[in-house]
Amino acid sequence: MSIRLEDVSYTYLPNSPYECNALQNIDIQIEEGEFIGIIGHTGSGKSTLIQHFNGLLKPTTGRVTVDDIDLGSKSADLRAIRQRVGMVFQYPEHQLFEETVFEDIAYGPKNMGLSTEKISSMVQKAMSTVNLDFEKYRYMSPFTLSGGEKRRVAIAGVLAMEPKYLILDEPTAGLDPKGRNEILVNIEQLHKKEKMAVVFVTHSMDDIARLADRLIVINSGRIIFSDTPRKVFKEYEVLQKTGLDIPTVGRLMLELQKKGWNVRNDLLTIEEAKNEIMKHAREVGRNA
Amino acid sequence: MKDLIHIEGLLHKYQTANEEIVALKDIDLNIEEGEFVAIIGHNGSGKSTLAKHLNALLLPDQGRVIVNGLDTKIKEHLWNIRQQVGMVFQNPDNQLVATTVEEDVAFGPENLGVDPARIRLLVDEALHGVGMDGFHLRAPHLLSGGQKQRVAIAGIIAMRPKIIVLDEPTAMLDPIGRREVMETVLKLNKQEGLTVVYITHFMEEAAFAKRIVVMEKGQIALDGAPEKIFSMVAELKAMSLDVPPMTELSHALIDEGLSIPREITTIEEMVVALCR
Amino acid sequence: MLKDITIGQYIPGDSALHKMDPRTKIIAVVVYMIGLFLANTQSAYLFVTIFTACIIILSQVPLIMLIRGIKPLWIILLLTLGLHIFMTEGIPIWQWGILKITAEGLKMGLFMVLRLIYLVLITSLLTLTTTPILLTDGIENLLKRMFVPVAHELAMMMTIALRFIPTLIEEAEKIMKAQMARGADFESKSLLARAKSIVPLLVPLFLSAFRRADDLAMAMEARCYRGGENRSRMKELKLAARDAIAIAIILCFAAVSILLRNGV
Numbered sequence: 032m033s034i035r036l037e038d039v040s041y042t043y044l045p046n047s048p049y050e051c052n053a054l055q056n057i058d059i060q061i062e063e064g065e066f067i068g069i070i071g072h073t074g075s076g077k078s079t080l081i082q083h084f085n086g087l088l089k090p091t092t093g094r095v096t097v098d099d100i101d102l103g104s105k106s107a108d109l110r111a112i113r114q115r116v117g118m119v120f121q122y123p124e125h126q127l128f129e130e131t132v133f134e135d136i137a138y139g140p141k142n143m144g145l146s147t148e149k150i151s152s153m154v155q156k157a158m159s160t161v162n163l164d165f166e167k168y169r170y171m172s173p174f175t176l177s178g179g180e181k182r183r184v185a186i187a188g189v190l191a192m193e194p195k196y197l198i199l200d201e202p203t204a205g206l207d208p209k210g211r212n213e214i215l216v217n218i219e220q221l222h223k224k225e226k227m228a229v230v231f232v233t234h235s236m237d238d239i240a241r242l243a244d245r246l247i248v249i250n251s252g253r254i255i256f257s258d259t260p261r262k263v264f265k266e267y268e269v270l271q272k273t274g275l276d277i278p279t280v281g282r283l284m285l286e287l288q289k290k291g292w293n294v295r296n297d298l299l300t301i302e303e304a305k306n307e308i309m310k311h312a313r314e315v316g317r318n319a
Numbered sequence: 320m321k322d323l324i325h326i327e328g329l330l331h332k333y334q335t336a337n338e339e340i341v342a343l344k345d346i347d348l349n350i351e352e353g354e355f356v357a358i359i360g361h362n363g364s365g366k367s368t369l370a371k372h373l374n375a376l377l378l379p380d381q382g383r384v385i386v387n388g389l390d391t392k393i394k395e396h397l398w399n400i401r402q403q404v405g406m407v408f409q410n411p412d413n414q415l416v417a418t419t420v421e422e423d424v425a426f427g428p429e430n431l432g433v434d435p436a437r438i439r440l441l442v443d444e445a446l447h448g449v450g451m452d453g454f455h456l457r458a459p460h461l462l463s464g465g466q467k468q469r470v471a472i473a474g475i476i477a478m479r480p481k482i483i484v485l486d487e488p489t490a491m492l493d494p495i496g497r498r499e500v501m502e503t504v505l506k507l508n509k510q511e512g513l514t515v516v517y518i519t520h521f522m523e524e525a526a527f528a529k530r531i532v533v534m535e536k537g538q539i540a541l542d543g544a545p546e547k548i549f550s551m552v553a554e555l556k557a558m559s560l561d562v563p564p565m566t567e568l569s570h571a572l573i574d575e576g577l578s579i580p581r582e583i584t585t586i587e588e589m590v591v592a593l594c595r
Numbered sequence: 596m597l598k599d600i601t602i603g604q605y606i607p608g609d610s611a612l613h614k615m616d617p618r619t620k621i622i623a624v625v626v627y628m629i630g631l632f633l634a635n636t637q638s639a640y641l642f643v644t645i646f647t648a649c650i651i652i653l654s655q656v657p658l659i660m661l662i663r664g665i666k667p668l669w670i671i672l673l674l675t676l677g678l679h680i681f682m683t684e685g686i687p688i689w690q691w692g693i694l695k696i697t698a699e700g701l702k703m704g705l706f707m708v709l710r711l712i713y714l715v716l717i718t719s720l721l722t723l724t725t726t727p728i729l730l731t732d733g734i735e736n737l738l739k740r741m742f743v744p745v746a747h748e749l750a751m752m753m754t755i756a757l758r759f760i761p762t763l764i765e766e767a768e769k770i771m772k773a774q775m776a777r778g779a780d781f782e783s784k785s786l787l788a789r790a791k792s793i794v795p796l797l798v799p800l801f802l803s804a805f806r807r808a809d810d811l812a813m814a815m816e817a818r819c820y821r822g823g824e825n826r827s828r829m830k831e832l833k834l835a836a837r838d839a840i841a842i843a844i845i846l847c848f849a850a851v852s853i854l855l856r857n858g859v
Contacts, residue, residue: 073463073493087772110778118776125766126773128798138795142778174802178362188777205490207362207520209559234494237564274495279564279586286590301564305571308593312577374817398819406817413810418727418758425829430819438829460761474818 032098034061034084034116034196039093041079053079055252057093061196061230066222068239068260069232071249072274077232080249081198084230085109085116098195114143117194121201123185124178132158132176132184133169139192157191161217179210186214190221196228197221203238215242236278240264240299248275261297280304323482323514324350324373328382331368331537342368343537346382352481355508355515357525357545360534361559366518369534370486373516374404387481402431405475409487411467412459420446420462420470421455427478438477445477446470448511449503465496469503476507482514483507489521501527522549522561526584533558546582565589605726610655611837612724617733619838623845624721630849631713639855640706646848647713656723664719665712672708679704727757728830736832747823755811763804770799 041054053076061067061084071077082088083095086102086109095102097112120126129135136157140150158165161183168176173184186202199218203211219242222229233239239246239260246263248256250273256263264270264277267285276282283304284296294307329346332339343365350356360366371377372384375391387403389396405427408414417423421442428438446452449469459467468488475483485504489497501524507513517528525531531548533541535558541548549555549566556562569583569592579592607613612620634643651661665672685699722730735750743749771781774795781792 072495082772085776087775110780113776113778118773120769120773120776123773125803126770126795126799128795128802138774139777142780192777207559208522208561209361276494280568283565283568283586283589286586287593290590290594292594301568301571304568305575308572309575309577376813376817398821401817401819406814408810408814408817410807410810412762413807414814416755416758416811416815418754422728422829426815426820427818429827429829430821432825432827435827435829435831438827442829458761459758460765471814478818 032063032195034098035059035094035096036080036083036090037094037096039083039090039095041083041088042091043079045091053252054083054090057252057254059247059254059257061228063195063228064226065228066242066244067228067230068243068246069230069249070234070236070239070246070275072234075249076252077249078200079252081118081200081230081232084196084198085113085118087118110142114139114192115194116196116198117189117192118198119186119189119200119202121204122182123189123202124173124181126188127173127181127185130172131170132163132173135173135184136188136191139188143192153191153193154187157187160190160221161187162213163187179206179213182206182210182214183217186217194227196230198230198232200232201234202231203233203235211238218242234275236264236276236281240278248273250275260299264299265297267296321352322349323352323387324348324516325385326372326382329369329372329379329384330381331365331372331377332380341537343372345538348532348539348542350482350514350516352514353508353512354530355505355517355528356530356532357528358516358518358532358534359520359522359525359560360540361520364534364558365537366534367486368537370406370484370516370518373482373484374401374406376406402478403481405478405480405483407468407471407475407483407485407488409490411464411471411491414471414474415459415467418458419455420451420457420459423459423470424473424477427474431478441477441479442473445473448476448507449473450499463496464492465499468492468496468500472500472503472507476511476513480513482516484516484518486518487520488517489519489524497521497524520560522563526563533560545584549584550581604660604723606656606660606723608655608724610653610724612650612654612720614835614837615724615841616832616834616838617725617729618737618832619834619841620721620725621730621733621737623841624717626842626845626849627717628714630845630852631710631717633849633856634852635706636855636857637702639852640709642851642855643713644709647716650720651716654720654724656720660723661716661719664715668711668715672711675707675711676704679707728754729832731757732828732830732832747826751823759804759807762807763800766803767796767800770796770803 036057036059039054039057043051043053057080069077069080079088083090089103097116100107100112102112127135129138133154136154137150140153155165158168163180163183173181176184202214202218206214215238218229218231221227231239231243243260245258246256246260247254248263255269255273256266264281267277267281270277278299280298280301281296284294284298287294288296292311294311298304298307326346326348329343331343332341346369358366358369368377372379372391373386375397378392384391386400389400391400415423416426424442424445425438428441446454449472451466451469451473459470462470489500492500504515504517505527508515519525526545528545531543531545532539533548540558541551549562552562552567552570563584565583565585565588569579569581569589572579573581583589583592631643634640680696680700681694683697683700683703685697687695687697689696731750731753735746738746738749774792775781779792779795780788783789
């Protein structure tokens with residue numbers, strides 16, 4: 032069971048002076064339970080790409096299937112697809128509109144036509160997942176909350192529909208370090224506990240390096256890499272040419288290699304860098 | 320060097336429905352002409368509130384804020400202060416008021432009643448100063464985030480201020496935009512001698528400043544050079560702040576027994592230290 | 596993508612019309628309308644047609660752009676034509692049961708249709724040859740001269756609205772997509788379903804607009820904005836010889852149109 036894009040291309044405003052090939056010949060597959068990072072700078076086509084996953088955009092050519100349902104077929108129930116493939120846009124707090132936190136989170140489940148009891152339990156579960164105390168927040172107006180709290184309400188609104196695949200477009204955008212960490216920890220928990228497939232769109236290699244099973248790198252509407260983070264970061268020259276970068280520790284190891292050090296260059300975290308440097312230090316007999 | 324900004328005993332509080340909140344307390348701060356000061360702190364630490372006192376968008380409940388000799392509490396000084404202290408905000412869109420770039424950059428000088436021919440000159444120079452020559456007739460909504468912020472900065476420098484305060488100018492930008500803004504601001508500080516107060520929560524950006532002020536719970540917690548501030552890893556983490564990755568790594572290596580300086584913030588410094 | 600299409604699209608150019616002061620053009624449009632509405636004979640309409648054609652040629656605007664402006668109106672034009680053809684009293688030249696067509700009806704129908712078309716053409720020419728900034732500057736200037744109290748503020752409102760329309764459209768698209776991702780149905784056949792989907796779109800959009808207004812006001816104050824008093828302009832409007840000539844020509848046009856009237 033997966034989301035599959037087969038030879039998908041997308042052109043904005045075809046046959047007009049504003050025509051633009053946003054996506055070209057995209058072939059990807061997102062398996063159940065995977066944690067995928069999609070990396071590309073602004074204008075690379077990432078936002079266009081993810082909107083194909085839940086049928087918000089239809090490919091100009093090519094096919095999109097979700098769990099073997101062809102999104103292009105007449106019988107495809109797009110609303111059901113959108114329950115299965117949940118999508119959190121950038122700055123999701125901008126979509127809040129209801130009078131209470133409960134009502135806003137319940138919007139998605141309500142559109143699914145469920146019973147009041149079921150809706151209530153889904154809302155409660157979603158709120159606990161994003162660490163919003165149910166009794167405290169349920170009657171509050173979303174507009175009196177802090178930026179970070181609002182964002183969590185918005186994310187809960189998508190989680191409440193219990194999607195199988197969760198797409199997040201730069202969920203940490205605009206947050207301070209504390210807020211960013213909270214969201215990342217939350218997403219990691221979601222992935223592990225609920226076995227939700229997570230597709231995380233970002234610019235920041237540092238955020239995603241540790242968490243992703245696989246990185247998809249997109250540039251000018253084409254996929255240039257689709258592999259594990261370590262393998263992708265080895266291609267640092269190509270990445271840098273396209274204006275992207277590798278994690279800070281990766282750049283450090285490259286510089287050390289240039290100085291003749293015999294160290295790995297596919298490291299992802301500070302912990303790994305520390306260990307590798309200490310190993311090298313011991314080998315060449317350097318001490319305190 | 321002259322004290323351009325002098326803050327003493329600043330207190331700022333406000334009422335919400337349930338309680339009185341103290342946003343700033345016991346703030347004593349002096350900023351000299353030509354300095355590049357970064358103010359960091361998590362959301363709610365008071366850094367944005369402090370910034371708004373610098374151009375009298377907010378007034379002190381106690382204490383005073385003196386800008387180039389002018390007290391912000393005195394009404395007659397208001398427009399003078401605001402011409403001398405320019406401010407760039409976080410949302411790139413919500414600062415641009417006109418339908419073309421050059422009209423927007425001209426907005427400030429027009430408000431000051433500057434002579435039309437001179438406005439033209441100021442606009443051209445300002446756009447050149449931010450690296451946006453040739454963008455004069457472009458529509459703001461078609462620009463990238465980084466470009467919009469640079470237009471906003473141009474709109475401020477066209478007013479020839481002494482100080483420019485930037486309140487989290489890169490929070491909503493992508494890495495390319497962040498780099499553009501950072502480079503522009505650094506250039507303005509180095510080449511034009513513009514005094515810069517730069518509020519951010521990106522540690523890599525704060526690392527470029529000559530001085531960092533750390534805010535926590537409405538008070539100034541730390542104040543010093545980046546090397547000194549970032550080496551206080553434990554204190555910063557306790558305040559929910561990050562340190563640059565290389566600083567964190569250097570402290571981890573020191574803990575393992577490696578003899579390298581504590582104040583490493585960049586990759587270059589790390590390489591030099593390790594290859595000695 | 597909608598943001599790429601600007602309202603009242605301006606086409607850059609170098610024609611006599613482009614170079615005219617916006618105030619001249621605004622006044623000319625008003626005088627033209629008077630001349631147009633006072634025409635009521637065949638010779639008058641012939642004159643108006645030739646005059647309008649001359650202006651279109653002078654503007655160097657591609658005819659196709661003007662025709663595009665007329666296209667959305669075809670229903671109204673057809674209705675107007677039909678109404679006058681069948682409803683005007685006079686000597687019938689064709690009859691079928693109750694329905695009768697008179698010569699007067701044909702004439703009136705044609706005149707009214709032409710009137711509508713020329714009206715749209717000339718106002719389109721105004722926005723096609725004048726940038727939004729110049730238009731608002733021209734309006735502000737004229738209002739000030741007419742001693743309208745809040746002329747500057749009105750012009751400022753127009754400028755800001757024009758500046759933010761594309762931005763708000765873009766935001767509306769984003770909000771729609773976000774709500775669709777939660778099961779909102781904006782394309783349903785049922786009007787009720789569509790109506791229900793309006794709230795999740797309008798509430799966030801309005802809130803966003805208010806937030807923007809707040810931010811913008813603060814940014815404007817930080818840039819020393821305090822209303823229109825003692826405010827200068829980078830681009831000052833200056834009248835030239837061509838403006839005087841244009842006003843003279845348009846006044847002659849109106850005069851001729853009145854002279855060619857049947858009756859007073």
